[in-house]
Amino acid sequence: MLIAQDIIRPIAKVQKKILLIDDDRFILHSLGEMLSMKGYQVIKAQSAEEGLQHFKRERPPIVMADIMMPDMDGLELLQKIRRINADTEVIMITAYDRADLAIEAMHLQAADFLAKPIRPQQLFTAIKRAEERIKNKIKTTQYISRLEEALEDRTQRLIQAEKQAAIGSRVAGIIHNLSTPLAVVSSRAEYLATKLKELKSMPQVEQNPTLQEDLDKRISEVNVILKNAQKIAAIIDTIMTKSYREHQEYLAPLDINQLVLDELEFFQSDLYFKHNIKLSKHLDPNLPKVKVIYSHLSQVLDNLLKNAIEAMYDSPTKELTITTGQDEQNVWIKVQDTGCGIPAKNLKKIFTPHFTTKHYQKPSQPSEKRERLQEGGIGLGLSASLSLIQWYGGTILVKSKLGEGSEFTVVIPKNPNPPPEIKAAPDIEAVAGR
Numbered sequence: 001m002l003i004a005q006d007i008i009r010p011i012a013k014v015q016k017k018i019l020l021i022d023d024d025r026f027i028l029h030s031l032g033e034m035l036s037m038k039g040y041q042v043i044k045a046q047s048a049e050e051g052l053q054h055f056k057r058e059r060p061p062i063v064m065a066d067i068m069m070p071d072m073d074g075l076e077l078l079q080k081i082r083r084i085n086a087d088t089e090v091i092m093i094t095a096y097d098r099a100d101l102a103i104e105a106m107h108l109q110a111a112d113f114l115a116k117p118i119r120p121q122q123l124f125t126a127i128k129r130a131e132e133r134i135k136n137k138i139k140t141t142q143y144i145s146r147l148e149e150a151l152e153d154r155t156q157r158l159i160q161a162e163k164q165a166a167i168g169s170r171v172a173g174i175i176h177n178l179s180t181p182l183a184v185v186s187s188r189a190e191y192l193a194t195k196l197k198e199l200k201s202m203p204q205v206e207q208n209p210t211l212q213e214d215l216d217k218r219i220s221e222v223n224v225i226l227k228n229a230q231k232i233a234a235i236i237d238t239i240m241t242k243s244y245r246e247h248q249e250y251l252a253p254l255d256i257n258q259l260v261l262d263e264l265e266f267f268q269s270d271l272y273f274k275h276n277i278k279l280s281k282h283l284d285p286n287l288p289k290v291k292v293i294y295s296h297l298s299q300v301l302d303n304l305l306k307n308a309i310e311a312m313y314d315s316p317t318k319e320l321t322i323t324t325g326q327d328e329q330n331v332w333i334k335v336q337d338t339g340c341g342i343p344a345k346n347l348k349k350i351f352t353p354h355f356t357t358k359h360y361q362k363p364s365q366p367s368e369k370r371e372r373l374q375e376g377g378i379g380l381g382l383s384a385s386l387s388l389i390q391w392y393g394g395t396i397l398v399k400s401k402l403g404e405g406s407e408f409t410v411v412i413p414k415n416p417n418p419p420p421e422i423k424a425a426p427d428i429e430a431v432a433g434r
């Protein structure tokens, strides 16, 4: 991904090639000598027509042309050259001090105008100015093309994010709709279990040990169905509760430990997380509630957990530790991972919007041995999280060791003081915790 430094960094270089056109051999020779001595490749032409042919072939960035030539007027030549390449710097020269021609040449966008006899200092000043203009043009072109590249890159990422958001809201709808058929499955399974139990206690069956054993097996199978239906119902409930709370936009006292538990429960629905990450929690039982907007803190925690998990894709040990705690002024949540860590040079950049080191990996790469492929990053998780926390007067601290892991600590004042435009919702005591 392109970042600001890449876009600004110039790599402008001007070719040291000059085309000299003058019907005066002496001028051609003396200017040619001066320029060659300064390391320029000089192409000489004794007529406008010859000069034009050389120009088409060699495409020099700078042309010096006499304004009065027998075969073509220098101004006409200037126009022809600029029609072929408008970026060419054309310096006009003449033996006469003709201000009228100079003005016309400038109108036709000649780069400069030199009157004979040309002194070396005049010559090189004019060439230096022309080179500066070329450099600036190259820089601008490079800058624009890098900007276009960055814009394209960002557009692709936003499209991706937009798609995911759309999928997310559709999935929430679909999950909600799963509740009804799931309720049918559960109630039929319960009915079946009741019927099987009734059957088991019928006198004829009670005396038949083979049938009893068979019925016990059936009952335990139905119970497996029931238990799993309950698990699915719990997952649906977690997702729906989270989805509902994400839309709450008011300040209310939040039990941060409960938020951590809810968030982890949500992540547990992801089988990769459940089966690959070793999770430890150390939650301070005396943590006071803080008055915040639920979705803000859940988003921050969500971003930190996702980053921690993604950082451990390639690590042999995948340990995630969540700790909550407090000091006199603040409560804090610490998310530690045993992932790739952050190089020192990146530590300053990770909170910058759009900074990401995550590149989309095609699933088809044959050398891919990872259990999970990296998705492309948008680079907004940390910057957005920091802004959210700073809004409450808090901050996010980071420590990291390359190859060993990272530690992000979210610090929130016990009495957060966000800007006054958002009021607490009336009658709302606690939001977290069901």
Ligand SMILES: Nc1ncnc2c1ncn2[C@@H]1O[C@H](COP(=O)(O)OP(=O)(O)O)[C@@H](O)[C@H]1O
Residues within 6 Å of the ligand: 303, 307, 308, 311, 337, 339, 340, 341, 342, 350, 355, 356, 357, 358, 376, 377, 378, 379, 380, 381, 382, 383, 405, 406
């Ligand atoms: N726990 C972590 N371990 C290693 N690197 C991290 C961690 N968290 C964040 N980073 C680095 O910070 C960058 C920015 O993170 P973030 O703002 O969440 O954007 P994204 O995850 O989309 O790249 C990541 O691309 C990564 O380089």
Ligand SMILES: [Mg+2]
Residues within 6 Å of the ligand: 303, 306, 307, 377, 379, 381, 382
């Ligand atoms: Mg992220």
